[in-house]
Amino acid sequence: MIWNSINGRVKPATWLLVLTCFCIGHGKPAWSQKLTDSQALDLIVAAVQQTPDADVQAALLEGMLQGLEGRRNLKPPAGWAQLQQQLAASNESQLKQSAQRLAQMFGDSAATETAFRIVLNRNATTDERRKALAALTAQRYQPLSAKLIELIDDPELQLPAIRATSVLPTKNVADQLLKKYRSLDLAAQRVVVETLATRKDFAAAMVRGLNSGTINTQDVPTYVARSMREIAGKSFVDAYGEVQELKQDTAATIKKYKSMITPTALAKADAGKGRMVFKKTCGACHKMYGDGGSVGPDLTGSNRANLDYLLLNSVDPSGDVPEGYRTVIVQTIDGRVLTGVIAEEDNQRVILKTVDNPRVVIAKDEIEFRKVSPKSMMPDGQLDQMKPAELLNLVKYMQTTSQVEAVK
Structure with missing residues (x-):
């Protein structure tokens, strides 16, 4: 919802401004009524118009963008035409960019054509071009x-x-x-x-x-x-070829690896090389020490020093998948099939985290069907693909207490 996207982005004084605008227009405190998105947008536009503080304006506009992300063919809120003119005359580039993106969402053909020109203009900044490309897509x-x-x-x-x-x-x-x-x-x-x-x-x-x-x-x-x-x-x-599934008994597989990963073998392993194995094998989905993907849990604070914990979750990743990390498959009405985990969801949209894209926004009215897979996105049998030295280096890295320099 729009309110949720703004909450946390603005200071209490800004909320007072928003609530004041609502009371002026409606005669009742905002907290006494359940606002529709349309009413919320009208209220925010009024607040942006009335505040002279560029930081407050930027926070409110960013909240609107976040709240409307993934939605199309929207009716402009009351007062938008006047606000758009006001922001176009601003000296703040961030305000102009936010206004441009919102205008596209509200069906402004001129804003859309401007965005298209920005995408094709190699003299525009990378950030401007990427945002314009995302909006047009x-x-x-x-x-x-x-x-x-x-x-x-x-x-x-x-x-x-x-x-x-x-x-x-x-x-x-x-x-x-x-x-x-x-x-x-x-x-x-x-x-x-x-x-x-x-x-x-x-x-x-x-x-x-x-x-x-x-x-x-x-x-x-x-x-x-x-x-x-x-x-x-x-x-x-x-x-x-056949998609690899876990065929061996989990306990027997863990026992096999534990016999290989001895204290003596680990002492000879190289954590720096293990970091490279992690990046190749695990880093697309997992962060460690701030580096890596965000589809799966951040492993920095996990119980990775415990070899049993490490092996169980590697050998049988689908054995106990937390609800927030269960694989979701979504098919859209235009034929796309997307696989990821739910990052956010409200009554208007679903936001997936996929391995190559941490934020895929799908409007709910564009979803044909969705299902939750019992399988983790983490593939079975990953350790089987490693050479013994790679496995030992990975475990050595996983058991570190601070980041180490990568060694190729």
Whole structure:
């Protein structure tokens, strides 16, 4: 809701201003009524108009942007036209940018065309271009679709442009991604693989890429392979092979690894090399010492010094998945299939955290169906893929008490 997005962004004095505006317009205290989003927007616009404090204005506008994220075709709130003119004349670039993004959400064609020009303008700042690209993608601005392949060659916009192809697909765009695949760095290749697993026609392109050797099977993480098996079925399994599942008894597997990870073996291991193993194997989803992804739990404060705890959660990640980290599969009415964990949810939208994108906003009226998988996004059998030295180095790193320098 709009209120929740603003709460915590503004000072008590700002709330007093907002509440005063409400009382002037409605004659009753705001806390005595349950406001609709429309009423809340009218109230916030009035507050922004009446405060001379640029920081307060910025906080309120950012709250509006957060609260409306993922929604389209919105009716402008009362007073918006006047406020837009007021902000356009401001000397504060942040206020101008926020007003521009809000105007797009409210269907202002001039603001949308300006955003499109910003995306294509290499002299604009990276932040401006990325925000404009994100806003246009959220709007489903069709003229952008014809430029996405071109934008993939722009280092500043490469990753969001790849992701946008799934939201604004054009004919043969998945095959165009395959043509570029080998020329991309590893991070971009990972985003391409993720993106190809979001639509049935894209998934068919991944199968073609696997069969032709453009995409190697080791380029497809297990969590993506599970999604692909759901979307493409037998054709994917034929090209990729069986998706690995845990076949051994958990207790026996843990016993095997404990026999390898002895104090003597750990003493010879290299935590710096283990950090590199962590980055490659775990870092896409987990943070440690502030570095890494945010799909799974932050491991910095976990019980990782305990070898039994470490092995149990690595060998059988789906054995006890906390509710907040259960895998959710969402299919949208336009054919995308997204896999992640729920970051936020309200009555208007769902926000997923995926491995390559920490914030995917989906309006609830665009969801065809969703289901919760009993499987963790963390793949089974990861330790089986490691050489003994890599395993020992990883465990040595996981048991450190402070960050160490990475060693290649």
